[in-house]
Amino acid sequence: MGTYLELKYLEELKHSFASMEFDSQQPEPHIYVGSDDLLGLMQRLRENPVWSFDRMGNITSVDYKEYIEMVYMLYSRRFDRWVTVKCRLDREKPVVESMTQVWPGTEFEEREIYDLMGVEFLHHPDLRRILMPDNYTAHPLRKDFVPLQPKIEGGVLTWHKQKSSS
Amino acid sequence: MAQTEKFVLNMGPQHPSTHGVLQVQVELDGENIIGAKPVMGYLHRGIEKLMESRTYQQCVPFTDRLDYVSAMNNNLGFCMAVEKLAGIEVPERAQYIRTICCELNRIASHHVFIGSLTNDLGSATGMIYAFRDREKILDLFNIICGARMTCHYIRIGGVIADAQDEFIRKTEEFIDYVPQMLDEYDRLFTGNEIFQKRMQGTSVISQEDALRFGMSGPNIRASGIPYDIRKIDKYGVYGDLDFDIPVGRTGDNWDRYMIRIGEIAESAKIIRQCLDRMPDGPFMAKVPKVLKPAKGDVYHRVENTRGELGFYIVSDGTTKPYRVHIHRPSFINLQALDHMCRGMVLADSVTAFATIDPLMGEVDC
Numbered sequence: 001m002g003t004y005l006e007l008k009y010l011e012e013l014k015h016s017f018a019s020m021e022f023d024s025q026q027p028e029p030h031i032y033v034g035s036d037d038l039l040g041l042m043q044r045l046r047e048n049p050v051w052s053f054d055r056m057g058n059i060t061s062v063d064y065k066e067y068i069e070m071v072y073m074l075y076s077r078r079f080d081r082w083v084t085v086k087c088r089l090d091r092e093k094p095v096v097e098s099m100t101q102v103w104p105g106t107e108f109e110e111r112e113i114y115d116l117m118g119v120e121f122l123h124h125p126d127l128r129r130i131l132m133p134d135n136y137t138a139h140p141l142r143k144d145f146v147p148l149q150p151k152i153e154g155g156v157l158t159w160h161k162q163k164s165s166s
Numbered sequence: 167m168a169q170t171e172k173f174v175l176n177m178g179p180q181h182p183s184t185h186g187v188l189q190v191q192v193e194l195d196g197e198n199i200i201g202a203k204p205v206m207g208y209l210h211r212g213i214e215k216l217m218e219s220r221t222y223q224q225c226v227p228f229t230d231r232l233d234y235v236s237a238m239n240n241n242l243g244f245c246m247a248v249e250k251l252a253g254i255e256v257p258e259r260a261q262y263i264r265t266i267c268c269e270l271n272r273i274a275s276h277h278v279f280i281g282s283l284t285n286d287l288g289s290a291t292g293m294i295y296a297f298r299d300r301e302k303i304l305d306l307f308n309i310i311c312g313a314r315m316t317c318h319y320i321r322i323g324g325v326i327a328d329a330q331d332e333f334i335r336k337t338e339e340f341i342d343y344v345p346q347m348l349d350e351y352d353r354l355f356t357g358n359e360i361f362q363k364r365m366q367g368t369s370v371i372s373q374e375d376a377l378r379f380g381m382s383g384p385n386i387r388a389s390g391i392p393y394d395i396r397k398i399d400k401y402g403v404y405g406d407l408d409f410d411i412p413v414g415r416t417g418d419n420w421d422r423y424m425i426r427i428g429e430i431a432e433s434a435k436i437i438r439q440c441l442d443r444m445p446d447g448p449f450m451a452k453v454p455k456v457l458k459p460a461k462g463d464v465y466h467r468v469e470n471t472r473g474e475l476g477f478y479i480v481s482d483g484t485t486k487p488y489r490v491h492i493h494r495p496s497f498i499n500l501q502a503l504d505h506m507c508r509g510m511v512l513a514d515s516v517t518a519f520a521t522i523d524p525l526m527g528e529v530d531c
Contacts, residue, residue, distance in 0.1 A: 001399050054377065055380065056380060057465070057467070058476050058478055058491070058493045063489070071463075071491075073465055073478075077393065080398060103380065104378050104380075105377075105379045105380025105498060107501055108497055108498060108500065108501050109497075109498070112497075129207075130206065130207065131210040131530060133207070141214060141489075145215075
């Protein structure tokens with residue numbers, strides 16, 4: 001199952017990144033970091049041979065109604081070790097640095113998050129919708145999502161907001 | 167002087183070689199490919215969203231529809247994630263039955279791979295041979311759970327029904343038949359010169375590239391990286407079993423084919439050991455009818471037929487998951503398609519689709 005990154009390394013990282021927080025009482029403390037420090041932290045975790053997190057195990061996002069949380073689970077093949085990094089984003093305008101700058105293999109997953117959750121990634125090579133139609137305007141995995149109504153106008157499929165059902 | 171002009175050719179979504187409703191926009195210079203862009207979403211059903219409005223038990227059938235040719239492996243991934251979240255211990259007999267079913271399903275899925283690959287390379291006969299043998303496994307599933315493809319057999323806490331004597335006897339018969347089956351494939355496909363010439367040295371993925379694209383499963387092992395979650399995480403009873411991971415050398419189409427052939431033999435070895443060691447006892451743990459895991463999140467990954475399948479579940483303490491994310495191997499492996507097709511001729515792109523083995527049910531989710 002692998003082990004989790006030790007507390008001493010987390011303490012060490014905290015000295016470099018001011019916005020980094022974790023709950024040292026937890027057995028597997030998740031790292032919470034501000035979106036400004038995220039890219040720097042990820043580069044450290046990827047490139048430092050002490051950790052060598054060479055694989056993005058899982059990247060996803062969760063809508064907690066007040067904010068959107070990005071979840072990054074990094075895995076090191078060499079040490080069989082995990083670490084979870086979370087980053088809270090403003091729900092109205094979620095913007096975060098793209099992880100394709102560190103792990104190029106996250107390209108499709110970030111496109112999927114952009115499509116379904118509406119998070120915008122900076123410096124992404126090809127940020128387009130991937131599963132939903134290109135002219136769709138809503139983001140289905142948001143908790144307040146209401147399906148759009150399809151309509152054919154002049155031979156083109158378009159999407160419209162539902163009229164309020166009052 | 168002859169002039170060539172770039173143009174874009176749409177392969178699919180209605181194309182016999184794209185393994186479902188995948189569209190690939192192939193950019194061509196003459197007959198040479200200079201770029202391939204996969205376009206997906208034709209089979210998008212919003213399974214992640216649907217799961218948010220179902221209870222944990224009701225979510226399990228959705229996982230059958232992800233990778234519909236290896237449904238058991240998907241059931242296992244989701245059920246193990248929920249078990250980890252709720253702290254449920256699975257009885258040992260159930261774990262052995264699960265392993266047998268998953269490995270049988272792995273063989274069945276590789277049959278589909280071999281069948282569709284040979285079909286894409288122009289030999290419809292191959293499909294018939296592979297599907298004849300796959301039918302034997304589907305019949306086994308029919309005995310154990312009454313369904314052939316979308317099994318919904320592995321449940322949270324164990325399996326829904328015990329393995330009957332008839333199932334065990336017929337599984338043993340099938341395992342005895344595997345060497346003969348592989349021998350026949352070797353004579354029919356592996357030794358075939360056209361088959362070899364079409365695949366050797368085409369669509370090479372180097373070790374660095376396989377890591378860069380975050381690939382997993384047989385595709386990364388063909389490039390020479392022994393990355394198998396069954397060996398690394400040793401989930402279920404895999405830690406007690408003796409099996410090898412076939413690893414390729416060059417990472418070309420041929421290696422990706424040979425890896426799957428090797429995996430069929432290894433899966434048969436695993437099933438044989440499980441049948442020998444399977445203890446008596448309960449096949450289902452005591453799971454509360456109304457399952458309310460504590461608040462928190464969990465990630466669990468298993469080795470699916472196509473690679474690393476992970477389930478990330480967020481619980482808010484109610485009977486329904488707050489959020490489910492599925493880390494699908496085919497979706498991520500498909501990122502390598504552009505790299506694989508570049509510099510090949512158009513006819514080789516079909517081989518590249520086939521050996522990367524994407525399944526659209528899983529890609530589109």
